[in-house]
Each structure stands twice: as structure tokens, then as C-alpha cells.
Amino acid sequence: MGRTHFSLAFASVKVHGLTVKVHGLNSYSESNPEMMQEKRLRKILTGGRILDPSQNIDRLGDLLIEDDHIVGIFAVGEAARNTNTQSTVESETIDVRGKLVTPGLIDIHVHLREPGQEYKEDLETGTKAAAAGGFTRVCCMPNTVPAIDTAAVVRQILERTAQVGSAHVHPIGAATQAMQGDQLTEMAELKASGAIAISDDAYPLQNAETVRRVMEYCAMLGLVFMTHNEDKHLTEKGAMNEGYTATVMGIAGMPRIAEDIAVARNIMLAQLTGCRLHLLHISTAGTVELLRRAKAGGINVTGEACPHHWALTDEACMGYDTDAKMNPPLRTVADCEAVKRGLADGTIDCIVTDHAPHAGYEKEVEFDAAPFGIIGLETSFALTYTHLVKPGILDLSDAIAKMTCIPARTIGLPEGTGTLKSGALADVAIFDLEKEWTVDRNAVQSKSKNTPFHSMTVQGKADFTIVAGQVIRL
Amino acid sequence: MKHLLTLRETSVDDIRYLLDTATAFREIVARPIKKVPTLRGRAMITLFYENSTRTRTSFEMAAKIMSAEAINISVAQSSVVKGESLKDTLLTLQALRADCIVMRHPCSGTPEFAANHLGIPIINAGDGRHEHPTQGLLDLLTIRQHKQDIAGLTVAIVGDIAHSRVARSNLWGLTKMGAKVRLVGPRTLLPPDADQLPVEVFDDLRTGIEGADVVNVLRLQTERQERGLLPSLREYSRLFGITPHSLKAAKPDVLVLHPGPMNRGIEISADVADGVGGIRSAIEEQVTNGVAIRMAALYMLMGASSSGSVEA
Numbered sequence: 147m148g149r150t151h152f153s154l155a156f157a158s159v160k161v162h163g164l165t166v167k168v169h170g171l172n173s174y175s176e177s178n179p180e181m182m183q184e185k186r187l188r189k190i191l192t193g194g195r196i197l198d199p200s201q202n203i204d205r206l207g208d209l210l211i212e213d214d215h216i217v218g219i220f221a222v223g224e225a226a227r228n229t230n231t232q233s234t235v236e237s238e239t240i241d242v243r244g245k246l247v248t249p250g251l252i253d254i255h256v257h258l259r260e261p262g263q264e265y266k267e268d269l270e271t272g273t274k275a276a277a278a279g280g281f282t283r284v285c286c287m288p289n290t291v292p293a294i295d296t297a298a299v300v301r302q303i304l305e306r307t308a309q310v311g312s313a314h315v316h317p318i319g320a321a322t323q324a325m326q327g328d329q330l331t332e333m334a335e336l337k338a339s340g341a342i343a344i345s346d347d348a349y350p351l352q353n354a355e356t357v358r359r360v361m362e363y364c365a366m367l368g369l370v371f372m373t374h375n376e377d378k379h380l381t382e383k384g385a386m387n388e389g390y391t392a393t394v395m396g397i398a399g400m401p402r403i404a405e406d407i408a409v410a411r412n413i414m415l416a417q418l419t420g421c422r423l424h425l426l427h428i429s430t431a432g433t434v435e436l437l438r439r440a441k442a443g444g445i446n447v448t449g450e451a452c453p454h455h456w457a458l459t460d461e462a463c464m465g466y467d468t469d470a471k472m473n474p475p476l477r478t479v480a481d482c483e484a485v486k487r488g489l490a491d492g493t494i495d496c497i498v499t500d501h502a503p504h505a506g507y508e509k510e511v512e513f514d515a516a517p518f519g520i521i522g523l524e525t526s527f528a529l530t531y532t533h534l535v536k537p538g539i540l541d542l543s544d545a546i547a548k549m550t551c552i553p554a555r556t557i558g559l560p561e562g563t564g565t566l567k568s569g570a571l572a573d574v575a576i577f578d579l580e581k582e583w584t585v586d587r588n589a590v591q592s593k594s595k596n597t598p599f600h601s602m603t604v605q606g607k608a609d610f611t612i613v614a615g616q617v618i619r620l
Numbered sequence: 621m622k623h624l625l626t627l628r629e630t631s632v633d634d635i636r637y638l639l640d641t642a643t644a645f646r647e648i649v650a651r652p653i654k655k656v657p658t659l660r661g662r663a664m665i666t667l668f669y670e671n672s673t674r675t676r677t678s679f680e681m682a683a684k685i686m687s688a689e690a691i692n693i694s695v696a697q698s699s700v701v702k703g704e705s706l707k708d709t710l711l712t713l714q715a716l717r718a719d720c721i722v723m724r725h726p727c728s729g730t731p732e733f734a735a736n737h738l739g740i741p742i743i744n745a746g747d748g749r750h751e752h753p754t755q756g757l758l759d760l761l762t763i764r765q766h767k768q769d770i771a772g773l774t775v776a777i778v779g780d781i782a783h784s785r786v787a788r789s790n791l792w793g794l795t796k797m798g799a800k801v802r803l804v805g806p807r808t809l810l811p812p813d814a815d816q817l818p819v820e821v822f823d824d825l826r827t828g829i830e831g832a833d834v835v836n837v838l839r840l841q842t843e844r845q846e847r848g849l850l851p852s853l854r855e856y857s858r859l860f861g862i863t864p865h866s867l868k869a870a871k872p873d874v875l876v877l878h879p880g881p882m883n884r885g886i887e888i889s890a891d892v893a894d895g896v897g898g899i900r901s902a903i904e905e906q907v908t909n910g911v912a913i914r915m916a917a918l919y920m921l922m923g924a925s926s927s928g929s930v931e932a
Contacts, residue, residue, distance in 0.1 A: 388812045390816045392812065393814065393817070394788075394817075395729065396728035396747070396749040396750030396785060396788060397729070397748075397750075465732065466728070466729030466732055507705070510707055511705060511707070512730050512733065513727065513729045514728070514729075514748070515727065
């Protein structure tokens with residue numbers, strides 16, 4: 147039975163023929179030749195509060211892990227007594243009393259910058275940043291150099307991650323070749339080589355006809371199309387939200403309606419084509435309302451939001467702080483409130499970061515000239531816990547769901563991800579909910595330091611993660 | 621006050637001090653031998669990323685009258701052409717032992733950037749569409765000279781408000797001094813959420829300048845029409861051009877200001893510009909006041925802080 151579990155667990159993470167492995171797993175078999183001879187490695191996480199929204203579980207208990215998969219959840223102290231295996235067992239007990247144990251977090255919207263921009267971040271540091279934030283699985287956007295528009299780039303990312311990664315990585319394929327907005331990419335081949343979804347992030351499609359054809363093609367292949375919603379004619383030269391703050395600062399603005407118009411168009415085209423649409427980084431009240439109505443009307447569309455779009459407003463840009471510059475930009479209090487309500491009532495499905503590293507010298511320039519984006523993997527859980535869970539806007543189980551099983555389902559990850567159910571791959575996150583800490587840009591795992599949350603005091607921090615049974619402690 | 625970056629962040633007391641000091645300096649500017657040793661040994665460097673002969677020359681004149689060194693850097697001639705970052709350029713100027721940097725840049729926020737990265741005083745000579753504090757101050761000075769008290773006056777600023785740093789500095793300076801400010805311009809050239817500013821907003825010239833004590837006419841940049849914000853200069857001129865006829869809506873003794881350079885026949889007619897027929901045009905006085913204001917600014921930021929007197 148143990149044997150069956152073992153091979154099932156591997157099957158559950160086979161992504162079209164290519165097994166996604168993580169750092170150390172290869173060497174794991176080498177350094178543990180006994181594994182070949184039926185020796186099992188067990189880990190028992192004992193005494194923690196186990197919260198698995200996918201199974202509606204929230205109780206104190208022991209989590210039993212064998213090799214790379216989860217055996218099950220037991221009452222505290224009972225896991226050690228579990229003896230349903232005939233082969234030799236090496237057991238390690240990890241005391242997690244007082245801690246929160248959840249499925250490893252999943253971020254379906256990050257930028258890892260490899261290939262091509264490794265000076266900002268690479269697969270090694272980006273996945274370390276993920277691990278530091280409690281993430282065991284991330285999906286990386288295609289605006290790399292070259293773009294993720296061929297199978298070769300997908301494979302490169304997967305192979306590199308197997309060598310140096312501290313989390314699973316799923317590449318997201320580009321919708322058009324070189325992200326030029328013209329020729330479709332070979333999406334079938336992208337999917338076959340391991341791309342998990344398709345996106346136009348950072349290069350939003352402006353031509354409705356192109357969007358339609360991309361959606362038809364994605365629908366044919368069963369791929370989710372993740373859209374960056376922006377009418378670039380309306381946002382031309384804009385560097386922050388259009389409004390009073392931009393007027394006072396003398397900065398060209400990006401009106402909220404630029405996002406709303408693109409969202410409306412994309413929703414209508416999704417309805418026409420039957421494509422599964424996912425709205426990236428929702429930042430306006432208008433978008434939240436459009437999404438709410440679309441769902442009520444039975445259209446197959448989902449959405450996500452980033453912590454900065456509920457935690458900060460465009461006033462954070464005063465002083466021309468380029469660490470407050472991102473796209474879509476920080477908006478107004480009304481938009482933050484709408485995003486929070488959207489998360490609370492289920493309109494917005496996922497919490498993501500849009501982790502977008504940039505080098506210090508790139509950001510330390512004129513506000514208009516600075517690139518858009520902030521890092522976010524290492525602060526996301528804390529900002530969710532501090533600004534949504536503690537004030538009672540979202541309960542903890544919903545928050546964890548929006549960072550585990552819901553994103554897994556939204557983007558089409560295989561069965562068995564984002565969950566602690568028996569047989570699932572052992573991807574686990576352990577948090578200290580009580581820990582109060584101050585965000586320090588100089589203490590991050592990421593290569594880049596561009597965060598507007600520096601010096602902010604928050605609560606909730608990841609202690610360590612477990613990826614395919616391997617403990618990742620940074 | 622360490623820097624002069626914006627009028628929005630300059631206190632009323634500091635504004636008054638600058639106006640009073642400039643009033644005293646005006647007397648020096650009017651002399652045949654315009655030279656005082658007040659800032660001898662100090663070096664002012666102007667760093668202009670945008671062409672501007674008038675403002676730069678005004679600063680240079682102000683510095684030299686006070687015996688300071690004036691060194692001008694304009695971007696086309698400097699290593700910036702080779703791709704040097706703003707930060708590195710600024711650090712180089714500081715390392716050259718400049719005592720004050722006067723900056724003009726097409727991007728808003730750059731003087732604040734300079735102030736954050738350097739230890740020496742920065743004067744904003746115009747950043748993007750954000751602020752032009754010395755222009756705002758010289759406009760205040762000019763108004764005060766004609767109207768004695770700024771408080772209670774109705775001042776209409778007419779033109780491309782959205783892109784105007786002069787409009788912004790003026791509105792902050794004027795409202796702090798108690799004036800009632802109106803922003804007047806075509807809707808496509810009014811900034812978003814302008815109604816949240818402490819002003820009244822008009823998209824019709826006649827109602828906008830009705831009963832105004834002062835009309836400050838902004839230069840229309842011709843590229844606005846190219847960018848689709850205006851159908852033509854002709855239509856702008858017909859709707860918003862300041863002519864002896866359109867000016868009749870204002871008070872009979874209305875004061876006309878213009879930051880220069882003027883597009884005669886577009887935003888302002890030649891007759892108004894030249895003060896024909898009793899129209900009070902203070903445009904040339906503004907330029908002279910500009911030198912005095914810049915002397916006051918340089919004195920406030922570079923002068924020995926202990927000695928409060930102006931050496932004559």
C-alpha cells in the first residue's frame with residue numbers, strides 16, 4: 147500500500163511527462179540509496195494547528211509525511227503510532243506546537259525574471275523568496291527574455307528549477323509570439339512541455355480580434371487565459387493612478403476606467419468563446435463589480451488581487467517613492483474597500499503577489515522613468531493576516547483557501563495540489579501566527595529590494611516550508 | 621528652510637520673508653552698478669534638462685549680482701548624453717563642491733529626488749508639470765506691488781492648467797496668501813479632480829475671469845494640439861485668447877500677467893501684451909521681479925544664516 151502511495155504521489159505531479167522535482171530530490175535518492183531498498187523516511191509534524199480548507203479541516207493534530215507524500219492527519223501524538231508499513235522506517239519528529247500548518251501556499255502570479263533578467267531575480271533566489279513567504283508552488287509569467295513563447299524556454303525553466311529551486315515552478319506561456327500582440331504562440335506545444343496557462347501580462351493585448359482568437363485557441367486546449375486588463379491608449383505615459391494625488395504631484399495618470407474597459411471587453415469575449423478567463427491584479431471597484439456581475443450571469447471567469455491593492459492608496463506615491471509605482475497602480479480608498487469586499491464575498495478568488503523584482507539602480511531614478519513593480523512573496527501572508535484576517539474581513543480558512551486550493555483549481559494545477567489530503571505530494575507551510583515583525587528590505591531572500599512595505603510592522607510569518615517532503619529552512 | 625522645491629510645502633512665513641527680501645533686492649537690481657558681495661565665494665550650478673534661456677539667465681544674473689559664481693550645465697552638452705543617471709550627475713555636482721544646485725527637469729519630482737540624495741540646497745527651477753516656485757513667488761511679488769494686499773483678490777489662471785507647473789505653484793502660493801483662485805481652461809486641459817483643489821474651476825473664459833483682479837495667462841504649448849487635446853490653436857485662441865475684448869469681463873483695473881515666452885496672437889493678443897489702451901500688463905516687470913526673487917532665494921539658501929542683513 148505504501149508503494150502504491152509512493153507512485154501515485156509522483157503521478158500526481160507529472161506535468162505531461164515531465165516530473166517536476168525540487169532542489170535536493172535528485173540528490174536525495176543518491177544520498178539515500180536505502181530508498182531503493184524500501185527504506186522510508188518519515189516526518190511527523192506534531193502538535194500544530196492543521197488548517198486545510200480543501201478538506202474543511204481546522205484542528206490540532208499531527209501531520210504524517212512519508213518520503214515525498216502525505217500519509218494523513220492524526221490526533222496529536224497518534225502519528226508516531228501509525229505502523230502500516232512493513233519496511234524499515236527512519237522517523238523525524240518536528241515540534242510545531244503553537245504553529246499553523248497549512249498546505250504549501252501557491253502564488254499563480256509571479257515574475258522570476260529568468261531567463262534574461264537574472265540581475266533582478268533568478269529561479270534560485272525567486273523560489274527562496276517564495277519559501278520565505280510560505281509558498282511551495284509558484285507560476286511564473288512569460289515576460290522574460292526571451293519570452294516563454296516556445297517549449298524550449300518552458301523546459302529551460304523546469305530544468306533549472308529542478309537544479310536550484312526551493313519551490314515548484316509552473317511556467318505560464320505567452321499568448322503571442324515574443325509578446326508582440328500579433329501571432330499566436332504554439333500553445334499546444336507550450337502546454338505539452340509544461341506551461342500551466344496562457345497570459346498577456348505586461349503586454350496587454352489591445353486588439354479585440356487578437357484577444358478573441360487567443361481565447362478560442364485557449365478554449366480548444368483547455369487552458370486558462372490570464373489577462374492584464376489595460377487599455378493602453380487611455381493610460382499612455384501614465385505613471386500612477388489618475389486623480390487628485392497625481393494632479394498635485396504633476397504626474398500623468400492612468401485612469402481606473404482603462405482597466406474597467408479592458409475587463410468588460412475581455413469578459414464579453416470570454417462569454418462568446420467559452421474561454422476560461424482569469425483577471426489579473428484587480429485594482430478598481432469597477433472591475434470587482436464587473437466580475438461580480440459576470441459570475442452572477444454564469445460566465446466562467448475568475449479574478450485575483452494583490453496585497454498592495456487593499457493595503458495602500460496612491461497617496462503612497464507622494465514624495466515620488468518609486469517603490470510605490472506598479473501597474474496597475476495603487477488607487478483610492480474606495481477601490482481598496484471594494485477589493486476587500488470582493489475578497490470577502492468570494493467575487494475575487496485568489497490572493498497573489500505579482501512579485502516583480504527590479505534592481506535598485508533601476509528604481510532609483512525619476513518617478514516617470516522607473517519601471518513598474520514591487521516584490522511581494524515574502525510579505526503576502528503577513529499582509530493578508532494583518533489587514534484581512536485580524537480585522538475580521540476574511541476568516542483564516544478563507545484566506546488560506548485563496549492562497550492554496552482555490553488558485554490551484556483556478557489555474558488548472560493537477561489534482562492533489564494545494565491540499566494536505568492523504569496521498570498528496572507533501573507540500574506544507576508552517577507559520578507562526580503570533581510573530582510580529584518589521585519588514586526590512588535589506589533582509590529579504592529576493593535579489594531585489596523594491597518594496598513599499600519597508601519598516602511596516604506586520605503579524606504572521608512563515609517558519610519553514612516542506613516541498614515534496616523536503617524541509618526548506620532558510 | 622533648506623530647499624526651495626515647491627510652494628505647496630513652503631510656509632506662509634517663508635513666502636513673506638522671500639517677498640520682503642526680494643522687495644529689498646529690487647533696489648539693487650535697479651542700480652547702474654548691480655553688484656554686492658553678499659554671496660562671494662559661493663558657487664551656484666544650474667542643471668537644466670530642459671531648454672530655458674530666460675529662467676537660467678535670470679538665476680545667473682541673480683547669482684552674479686550677489687558675487688556668487690554661476691556655472692550653467694545644460695543637458696545636451698554634458699555627460700548625460702552618454703547615459704549618466706540623474707543620481708550620478710547630481711553626486712558629481714556635489715563633489716565639485718557646488719553650494720547650491722538650481723534644477724530644471726522634464727520629470728516631476730526630480731528636485732525632491734535631488735534633495736533626498738544630496739546634502740546641499742536645491743532650488744526647483746521647474747520640474748515637469750509639478751511646480752516652479754520662483755515663478756510663483758515673482759507672480760506674487762508683482763501682484764503685491766500693484767494691489768498692495770494679495771488677500772481677498774480674485775486671481776484667474778487661464779490656459780493649459782493640466783500641464784502647467786506655473787499654475788500649480790501659483791495656486792498654492794496665492795491660496796496661502798489668502799487670494800481666491802480660479803482655474804480656467806478647456807476641459808481637455810484641466811487636470812483630473814481639479815475640483816478637489818482649493819480653487820474654482822471653469823471651462824468658459826468669460827465666466828472664469830468675470831470680475832477678476834488678476835489674470836495670469838499661461839503659454840499654450842503647440843504640441844497639445846498635435847496630441848489630440850485641442851482641435852486647433854485657432855479654436856483655442858477664439859475661446860480662451862486674452863484680448864482687449866475678452867478682458868472686459870474682468871475688473872477695469874485688472875492686472876495681466878504672463879510667465880513668458882508669449883505666443884502673441886494665440887493665448888494673448890499683442891495689444892494686451894503691450895499694455896495698449898490702458899491695459900495693465902506687468903509682463904516685463906515680472907521678469908525684473910524674477911531676478912530679485914531669485915536673489916532672495918539664493919540668499920536664503922546659500923547666505924550665511926547668522927547674518928540677517930543685506931550688505932549694500
